[in-house]
Amino acid sequence: EPEVTQTPSHQVTQMGQEVILRCVPISNHLYFYWYRQILGQKVEFLVSFYNNEISEKSEIFDDQFSVERPDGSNFTLKIRSTKLEDSAMYFCASSTHQGPPGNTIYFGEGSWLTVV
Amino acid sequence: LAKTTQPISMDSYEGQEVNITCSHNNIATNDYITWYQQFPSQGPRFIIQGYKTKVTNEVASLFIPADRKSSTLSLPRVSLSDTAVYYCLVGEGDSNYQLIWGAGTKLIIKP
Numbered sequence: 001e002p003e004v005t006q007t008p009s010h011q012v013t014q015m016g017q018e019v020i021l022r023c024v025p026i027s028n029h030l031y032f033y034w035y036r037q038i039l040g041q042k043v044e045f046l047v048s049f050y051n052n053e054i055s056e057k058s059e060i061f062d063d064q065f066s067v068e069r070p071d072g073s074n075f076t077l078k079i080r081s082t083k084l085e086d087s088a089m090y091f092c093a094s095s096t097h098q099g100p101p102g103n104t105i106y107f108g109e110g111s112w113l114t115v116v
Numbered sequence: 117l118a119k120t121t122q123p124i125s126m127d128s129y130e131g132q133e134v135n136i137t138c139s140h141n142n143i144a145t146n147d148y149i150t151w152y153q154q155f156p157s158q159g160p161r162f163i164i165q166g167y168k169t170k171v172t173n174e175v176a177s178l179f180i181p182a183d184r185k186s187s188t189l190s191l192p193r194v195s196l197s198d199t200a201v202y203y204c205l206v207g208e209g210d211s212n213y214q215l216i217w218g219a220g221t222k223l224i225i226k227p
Contacts, residue, residue, distance in 0.1 A: 093159075107161070
């Protein structure tokens, strides 16, 4: 079964440092997403991306965050200057289309970011 | 955006059928109901999606009454490996599909 892959699986960074989380979505998918989940809390939507531009973003996705699809396979999330509260599991996801029916969103295994 | 309400936690035993009910009183006409499963430190995994009546796949069944204000995920003959958090999500029917995640139901299966 095709899957979304994410790297790194775990990253520890100093507060104020830039972090790039990488994702390879499923190859025939057109919509890409980033979510985050703070330990013990619910999954939160960050951003959706289609046709090389952001289609929707949440209040969490402020100017410190950016996304990019640098080539035909990778999808990245950059946090410019990390804060302690950015510590969370970040999930990349992708889907063939955005609305149902049949809109199965496939999630990666996550990148655990720890800011110290 | 439709909000969902689920029980915070449930317990059951191996071999039993487990039913998790979700209420979504303000579901919109175009909204579909989707359920995901999440194990600790893993990404959510799609289980099932439906619009009305009953949907069944190899993993679960989804029951949706005519008014669509609630739905029930049914897991037949659960095993210990079904211990996970289960999320009920109601999505907008058109573009800009954004999943609204609640706290989910933590299901614990006992031997």
